[in-house]
Amino acid sequence: MKRYVSFLVLLMTAISLQAQDFQQFFNDSTLRLDYIFAGDKKSQHIYLDQLHKSAGWYGRRHHLDQLPLEGNGDITMKDAATGTVIYRHSFSTLFQEWLSTAEARQTSRSFENVFLVPYPRQAVEITVTLRDYHARTMASMTHRVNPTDILIRRQHQQSHYTTIHAAADTARCIHVAFVAEGYTVGQMDQYLADCRAATEALFRHEPFKQLQDRFNIIAIQSPSHDTDVSQPGKNIWLDTALGSHFDTFYSTRYLTTLHLKRLHDLLAGTPYEHIIILANTAHYGGGGIYNSYNLCYTRGQQFLPVVVHEFGHSFGGLGDEYPYGNDDPMYFADTEPWEPNLTTHTTHPAKWQKLIDEGRASLVEGGGYLTHGVWRGQEDCRMRTNEHPDFCPVCQEALTRLIKFYTEK
Incomplete structure (x- = not known):
């Protein structure tokens, strides 16, 4: 009986987290997070710059603890009192792209980055994580935000x-x-x-x-x-x-x-x-x-x-589904791309196997700027050439x- 009750408690907890009530954790406002991402090829750092509050939240109000896509980085917001994940979002940055350039091998630079999250009702811990092209964590930073902090800047509508x-x-x-x-x-x-x-x-x-x-x-x-x-x-x-x-x-x-x-x-x-x-x-x-x-x-x-x-x-x-040059690759055989229209794995089942079985897609080599080792779903697509009129079935x-x-x- 105890095991049965414990199982029910765990099940109900899981269900409650999956169907979070936006109003339970957030106000109808936006918390703008300004960061500086800095470093070079060998070492990367994340610094908190400023926090802002503005009226209205215009992002999603459900699937709050899920990522839309993996991205090259993500933000995780936890309720500080319970450790419950209450919001997650993913992104990519110009900083991470710059790290693959020759300049990043000899020079350190900083880049502004801004992210929007719903405004919390209670204190939260926010973790920002950056990953490299092998999906390995390259930098991570956690900081606490108290929604009553008097130094969070208030923003008002600036533009018509x-x-x-x-x-x-x-x-x-x-x-x-x-x-x-x-x-x-x-x-x-x-x-x-x-x-x-x-x-x-x-x-x-x-x-x-x-x-x-x-x-x-x-x-x-x-x-x-x-x-x-x-x-x-x-x-x-x-x-x-x-x-x-x-x-x-x-x-x-x-x-x-x-x-x-x-x-x-x-x-x-x-x-x-x-x-x-x-x-x-x-x-x-x-x-x-x-x-x-x-x-x-x-x-x-x-x-x-x-x-x-x-x-x-x-x-x-x-x-991008076109070849651009095989120098400084962004995709590798040991890491499946998070982008939904590219794959480095051709074994069954493929990434878009259902579409292959339906005869609507296949595995065509070349993509992600490389001529070999990355596959796309069709010969042509809006993500490959300007002349093609549609997104391919995989992209759609x-x-x-x-x-x-x-x-x-």
Whole structure:
């Protein structure tokens, strides 16, 4: 009888943790966590920078103790009194990508990183963990947050925003915000037109098309002093809202911003979790970092395919499926990629075996920038070329799972 009762207690505890009540642990507010990730190839460190509080929580309110995807890092929030895991989230960072570059072998650098979590009712312990490309922990830091701490900065709405697409239920949806980069005050009408065009392009692709009522999309108007964005390779440095630039890691088409605190300051108080930055430039390029942001050029014929592709990275955690060069690999035979559309294992059952059995996918070698040792699900896909009109079935299934993870109990 005692064993039976103990089993019931454990079972009920497990069920209660899986079906956590958001209201039990959190207020309807956002805790913004600012960190500095620093170091070099040999040694990495995490430092707490600032904490902020703003009204409204626009992330998920269920599956709180589960990760949407593994990512290259994660945040775990525990109730300080009981040790119960009450929230988890995953991400990737430009810092971790930089660690694979030649510069990281000889120079130490620091990178801003910002993450949003629901605001706790009671004291919590937050652990941030970074992993390398072999899924090994490279750095971890735990700190305590008391929600009544008087030094947590209060943030108020900074920017006017326009609703581009309204969700059917704004309490159970995915909140996306567009941000203007390189558009002057007089170019805001063009920026809003670009936001609408990008939204329409996204919703032409499955599974976003059939699930578009689960997305709430806004556009904040963040004017820049100068038009266009910086191109260091051409010695062009401009004064823009986010200080973004091409030539990231000396790649001419890699467009990023290092100013993540500035980005989130612009968004403070608005309904957002995922971010699409539109850059008013004709120079081809972009970048997408999982659960951080998507940055895309707008003044060229490939604007719409690229913004959808980059959203596949930033929202969906999808990996690039094209070969780029076999130097400095990011994927290895001993580590299965966390990205749902790439695999290094071809034994049965494969990562997307169900789709293979249905004749909708296969194992095609080449992906993750490598010509050998990484496999994708189809010959072509939106994550491989701009010319292909759709996400492949493997990517579509992965995106569908993720959308339902965020919006269904």
